[in-house]
Amino acid sequence: MGRGRVFGLLGFVCAALAAATAVGLCAVARADPETAAGRVGTHEGVASCAGSTCHSRPVASGLVVRQNELITWQDPHSDAGAHSRAWRVLTQPRAQAIVQRMGLAGPAQSAPVCLGCHSDPAPAGRRGARFQVSDGVGCEACHGGSGGWIASHYAIGATHAANVSRGMIALDDPKARAANCLDCHLGGSGPNQFVTHQIMAAGHPRIAFELDLFTTLQKHHDIDADYLARHKEAPGGVKIWAVGQAMALERTLSLFGPRTPSGAFPEFVFFDCQSCHRTISEDPKVKLTVEANPARPIPLGMPPFNDENMIMLSAAAKVAAPALSARFEEESRGFHGALAKNGSVAGAQAAKLAETSRKLADAFAGHSFSRGDTLAIFAAVLTGETASRYSDFAGASQAVMGADTLLNALVAEGALDRAAAAKLRPDLDRAYRAVRDPNAFRPADVRAALQAAADKVRGLK
Numbered sequence: 001m002g003r004g005r006v007f008g009l010l011g012f013v014c015a016a017l018a019a020a021t022a023v024g025l026c027a028v029a030r031a032d033p034e035t036a037a038g039r040v041g042t043h044e045g046v047a048s049c050a051g052s053t054c055h056s057r058p059v060a061s062g063l064v065v066r067q068n069e070l071i072t073w074q075d076p077h078s079d080a081g082a083h084s085r086a087w088r089v090l091t092q093p094r095a096q097a098i099v100q101r102m103g104l105a106g107p108a109q110s111a112p113v114c115l116g117c118h119s120d121p122a123p124a125g126r127r128g129a130r131f132q133v134s135d136g137v138g139c140e141a142c143h144g145g146s147g148g149w150i151a152s153h154y155a156i157g158a159t160h161a162a163n164v165s166r167g168m169i170a171l172d173d174p175k176a177r178a179a180n181c182l183d184c185h186l187g188g189s190g191p192n193q194f195v196t197h198q199i200m201a202a203g204h205p206r207i208a209f210e211l212d213l214f215t216t217l218q219k220h221h222d223i224d225a226d227y228l229a230r231h232k233e234a235p236g237g238v239k240i241w242a243v244g245q246a247m248a249l250e251r252t253l254s255l256f257g258p259r260t261p262s263g264a265f266p267e268f269v270f271f272d273c274q275s276c277h278r279t280i281s282e283d284p285k286v287k288l289t290v291e292a293n294p295a296r297p298i299p300l301g302m303p304p305f306n307d308e309n310m311i312m313l314s315a316a317a318k319v320a321a322p323a324l325s326a327r328f329e330e331e332s333r334g335f336h337g338a339l340a341k342n343g344s345v346a347g348a349q350a351a352k353l354a355e356t357s358r359k360l361a362d363a364f365a366g367h368s369f370s371r372g373d374t375l376a377i378f379a380a381v382l383t384g385e386t387a388s389r390y391s392d393f394a395g396a397s398q399a400v401m402g403a404d405t406l407l408n409a410l411v412a413e414g415a416l417d418r419a420a421a422a423k424l425r426p427d428l429d430r431a432y433r434a435v436r437d438p439n440a441f442r443p444a445d446v447r448a449a450l451q452a453a454a455d456k457v458r459g460l461k
């Protein structure tokens with residue numbers, strides 16, 4: 001399994017052509033870029049990207065791109081290899097059990113409800129000869145079907161803009177990247193890109209996502225001079241984080257709308273899991289585990305909407321989009337309040353809030369985040385009014401990922417040196433430990449760890 005096996009499968013494809021002189025000659029032209037239909041290009045399959053002169057060089061090239069992207073993609077020992085394993089996990093007992101409990105005719109590795117995210121979801125009509133479902137989340141699941149550009153993207157003089165016009169997805173653009181990752185790491189509008197409460201109840205893990213952190217975890221590129229020379233955007237981590245939060249809330253709300261009115265109950269995955277899954281005690285001395293949340297005007301006993309992205313956005317908007325901030329706060333409160341009272345009003349509120357989230361994504365995409373902004377957002381996320389909202393496990397987990405991303409951004413921007421950042425690590429580790437087990441989650445532990453980290457940064461200024 002792992003590197004040896006998959007490399008064995010894919011590496012041969014271009015081996016015969018490895019003697020070719022120019023980079024990429026092995027990606028034999030078989031699609032006419034002029035006729036292939038732009039954004040809906042054929043997905044040619046991971047094997048089409050392989051080869052030692054293409055994207056599976058044994059070691060990084062130091063040339064235009066690393067060329068060992070495929071090796072990173074299938075690294076068996078790290079998160080960076082997760083996408084090549086995505087289909088294989090469906091063959092394992094945990095996945096089979098999920099499908100069985102759902103009462104589906106298995107096996108999981110051929111169940112459409114799983115394949116929408118655990119493989120490249122290109123429809124049958126857009127799969128090239130070498131497309132393999134078993135490749136999992138292949139290159140083209142993120143970079144776009146290559147039918148229109150595979151033959152031209154490595155040519156001398158090929159530009160990013162030309163590639164994009166032929167159907168490559170502009171993953172350097174934070175909004176385009178967020179839209180792509182969220183299809184699987186939150187949910188898409190297609191029929192098989194959504195983890196319902198039924199799938200979770202059958203044993204699917206919860207899905208946590210933060211755009212910048214997850215980009216780093218699966219990173220297989222360098223942002224260097226020629227990356228920029230190819231007219232690629234290289235937004236800093238804070239911008240990616242902020243745009244990611246706005247896009248995630250917008251996505252959540254637009255999925256919530258259509259999925260709400262099915263049956264007597266709304267789709268439960270949109271709500272705080274623990275609000276329904278707490279233990280019950282009749283001991284009169286027991287302390288309730290539920291906390292009042294100042295930003296959610298809902299009575300005790302109602303399941304609260306999962307507001308992890310809403311909280312992060314609130315902190316980011318105050319600093320980087322102040323003109324939209326008051327409206328965002330008002331609409332967020334309005335949405336929570338309406339949910340507890342009136343489903344149809346909540347639908348209208350969701351649409352308004354989704355629209356404001358879209359505007360925030362645009363505002364962040366156009367904002368140049370200064371060091372001062374990053375410091376202010378860091379303080380806002382880790383302390384004070386924002387931290388008072390970490391009453392739910394998902395919100396607290398998102399805050400911990402945000403703290404990690406923002407700390408890395410402070411170092412990258414030169415606001416903190418590495419030695420100072422290292423002093424904050426134990427606090428962040430403590431915060432991560434506090435959100436490891438949802439059943440043992442105590443909001444005060446997370447707040448204390450984040451506050452300690454924030455105090456150290458304040459002490460430095």
Ligand code: HEC
Nearest residue numbers: 089094095098108113114117184185192193194195207208
């Ligand atoms: C909306 C996209 C989506 C759908 C649909 C989906 N999954 Fe997943 N699945 C994910 C993501 C994302 C993860 C990784 C979660 C994490 O760690 O953050 C995951 C993780 C898993 C894991 C754990 C993998 C590991 O490495 O431990 C299993 C098992 C799994 N999914 C099985 C299934 C099965 C079976 C189905 C169909 C019934 C299914 N999934 C449907 C997105 C999806």
Ligand code: HEC
Nearest residue numbers: 049055065069070073083137138139142171172220221227
């Ligand atoms: C999970 C999504 C995802 C998958 C799967 C993926 N990539 Fe990427 N890739 C990215 C992101 C995000 C970037 C960084 C943004 C950018 O420059 O496009 C990137 C960057 C790259 C770059 C550098 C581009 C440049 O201009 O410097 C290359 C080359 C690349 N990927 C090739 C591959 C190949 C080959 C595969 C399959 C083996 C693959 N990628 C799989 C998301 C993905």
Ligand code: HEC
Nearest residue numbers: 079082085086089117118137141180181184214215217218
């Ligand atoms: C077609 C669906 C799909 C797309 C698009 C996608 N992912 Fe994933 N991703 C998955 C699945 C499924 C897993 C879990 C695989 C496993 O655990 O075996 C995963 C796992 C990961 C992991 C490993 C950590 C973890 O929680 O398991 C990272 C990091 C990651 N994805 C980042 C990204 C980023 C960044 C993007 C966008 C550039 C992206 N993904 C786009 C489906 C997708």
Ligand code: HEC
Nearest residue numbers: 197200201202203206268269271272273274275276277303
């Ligand atoms: C509005 C209430 C509600 C919310 C919110 C909710 N659930 Fe559930 N959950 C239920 C109900 C009801 C059942 C079915 C219990 C039964 O059949 O006895 C259930 C069952 C489950 C089970 C199976 C438990 C077992 O031992 O059989 C799991 C796992 C689960 N939910 C996970 C989650 C996760 C993860 C979330 C958050 C993403 C979540 N739930 C959100 C109400 C909820």
